[in-house]
Amino acid sequence: MIFLNLEIGKKFMESSNDDYDISSIKTEIGNRLREERELQNMKVADLQRPGLWPATTIYGWEKGVATPKAEYLGHLQNLGFDVAYIITGKRTKQASSQIQDVLAPKRPALTGPAPTPAHSEDTLFIPLLSATGSMGPGTEALAADVVMGDVPVSLTWVQMNLPRSRPEALRLVHAYGDSMRGTLESGDFALVDTDIHSVDADGVYVLEAHQRLFIKRVRQRIDGRYEISSDNPAIKQTDILNGGHEVRICGMVVYGWNGRRF
Structure with missing residues (x-):
């Protein structure tokens, strides 16, 4: 019985660690999602699409409750968001340069690519x-x-x-x-x-x-x-x-x- 209890405890700990890692990843993606939105000077209301991704869903993604849909990320890409950074935490070379321009002191730099049509x-x-x-x-x-x-x-x-x-x-x-x-x-x-x-x-x-x-x-x-x-x-x-x-x-x-x- 002691042996079985130890095995069950071990599996429980492994399961808990997996859950923690997944939860942590969702939280990090949500934080970067919100960071990119604020960087683009946009509100959640600007991005919502009733029937596809309402404001409540977007807030949930930004809080790490769930991961955003691929369609939503594709939409953000068309608006100039650095989707690679949102997913991986690593910015593309072009996006990094644009971020530096935004943060440059005493210069309201121009930022963001031209909005490419989705279709x-x-x-x-x-x-x-x-x-x-x-x-x-x-x-x-x-x-x-x-x-x-x-x-x-x-x-x-x-x-x-x-x-x-x-x-x-x-x-x-x-x-x-x-x-x-x-x-x-x-x-x-x-x-x-x-x-x-x-x-x-x-x-x-x-x-x-x-x-x-x-x-x-x-x-x-x-x-x-x-x-x-x-x-x-x-x-x-x-x-x-x-x-x-x-x-x-x-x-x-x-x-x-x-x-x-x-």
Whole structure:
């Protein structure tokens, strides 16, 4: 009897260790799942899909109650999450570089890859215009929009991250110059909502003045006038519009590639 009891105890301990290891793995995956979500500046409500993975299910995954479904991880991959890190705890080389950019001091770095469509029905083609928005002295404005091509992005991602923008009104323009360094780097692409033609909120806009295009930050002052400025602290250039300037607002920059929300 003593021998049998010892054997039963041994098997119980082995079973308990296995359960502990599995529970520990679930907890670690859940922690990394939450960490990646917070890194992407997203809420659980942004990711839920009723009937597939409701908010309560996602919370359970993040708490380590269960492991996330493959479909959910595939969805996160399309949104720019580092799924390899979530599963293994080891970041890819590209993701590690992006994390360092995010954590770099005194620089709100652009982060996140372009949202790849999950399937054909999830595809939104955004026109890439030949027009270039300068973050410096300005560049010649074209008489009409010339489309160089269409860039496929995830429609789900657009609807989730830009709920106030009409997908058909979105355009991509190339940005160059140094005056917006820290927000947009020279060579980045700006995703512009062309439905916006007035400054109802402080932000970054594409402006046309004297037949030239600019990408600048615009805010309304207490006196009602508009202040146009640069984000680069090394360039202390600020213009005040007093009503006599002929400036046309071509749209508001709602995203900067590779993917930092404004």
